[in-house]
Every structure is written in structure tokens, then in C-alpha cells.
Amino acid sequence: MKTLSFAIIAFLSIILVSCNGEKKEGKAYDKQVNEEISKETNEEKEEIQNVKTLAISLSPKSDSKVSGNITFTEDSGVVTMVAYLNGLAEGEHAIHIHEKADCSSDDGKSTGGHWNPTMEPHGKWGAIEGYHKGDIGNFNATADGNGSITFATNEWCIGCGDDKKDIVGKAIIVHQGIDDFKSQPSGAAGSRVSCGGIIK
Secondary structure, eight states: OOOHHHHHHHHHHHHHHHHHHHHHHHHHHHHHHHHHHHHHHHHHHHHHHHHHEEEEEEEEOOTTTOEEEEEEEEEETEEEEEEEEEEESSSEEEEESSOOOOOOTSSGHHHGOOOOTOOOOOSSSSSSOOOOOOEEEEEEOTTTSEEEEEEEEESSSSSSSOTTBTTTTTTTEEEEEOSSSSTTOHHHHHHOOEEEOOOO
16 A cells, blocks of 8 residues: 555656646746747837938929929838929929028029039939939929829938938929930929928
8 A cells, every 4th residue: 555655646746847847848938939029029120210211392493383292211221212293394304312402592593403422424323424313313294283203222321421322411303394314414404493402
């Protein structure tokens, strides 16, 4: 009888030790899962924090009725510009970044010339002959005067402090005419019909 009791006690002891071991392993596993979830959440937060967005509005210039809104978004080293304009004449119009975020003059000329920190000749974006960092190009306006353009590049940044990339402190200018990508220094695009300062 004593032998049977000892055997039962020994068996119960083994089960108890085994259960304690499983509890410890379970706690360790739960801790590991929680740490991995926390790490993924922090990485997602960092990605969201690294995305920069800047919205500006454009006002009429040169006795035009052209206005609009532009949003710049920087994500993973690429800046995307999405612009919506209204009040335009039907057809193609040039849009550029100019040197100064000063839209105070009636003709928009207070913004200076095209933003050209690398001192290149004017041209179509990406041309091997050269182009300004502000040479965005042309876009179309419909018969009802509305137009839009989306442009993306890794040659811009939003508030990074790099004089050759930072668009903050510059201005967006919409022109009455078309950029011919040849005429110097600005493509013979005609009067400046809308202006918006790129200000944080």
C-alpha cells in the first residue's frame, strides 16, 4: 500500500512539474508575440511619421480668373505633386516652380524666375541637355476651364534644407501659354495667370 501511495505521489509530482513548465513556456511565447506586435506597430508609426504633406492654394494673377489647389506629398524620398486648377482657357498651359514664395505683385513676377539651383538651361524635365528643377511642364485644360496634373520626382524634398532639392520657400506659377521647352530662359510660356507660395 505504501508503494502504491508513493507511486501516485510521484506521478502527480511529474504532472505538476510538467504543467509549470508549460505555463512558463506559454508566458515566454506570449511575451515574444507581444514584442513582435509592438515592433510592427512602432515601424508602422515611423512610416506614417516619415510621410510629409503640404497643401497650398493658388490665386489669380494678370487679370485672370485662374485659381486652384495643390498638394505635395513626400514619401520614401519621392515628392508627388497633385494640382487642380480652374478658370483656365481651354488648351495647354505651362506650370513651373519659381524662385520665391512671393505672390504679392499683380503679374506674379515677384516670384522671380524659374527655380534653377543647379544652373542648368531651361528644358523638358529629364532632358540630357539640362532642365531646371522647376521645369514641371504642360497640362491640359478642358472647355469648362478645369485642368489637373500629377507629377512625381526624387529631385525635390519638403523642408529638408537641401538648397538643390527643397521646394519650401518657392512658388508655383501657372502660365497662360505653353512651355516650348526650348526658348531661354523660361520656355516662352506667356503671362503668369496664377500663383501660390510653397510655405509650411
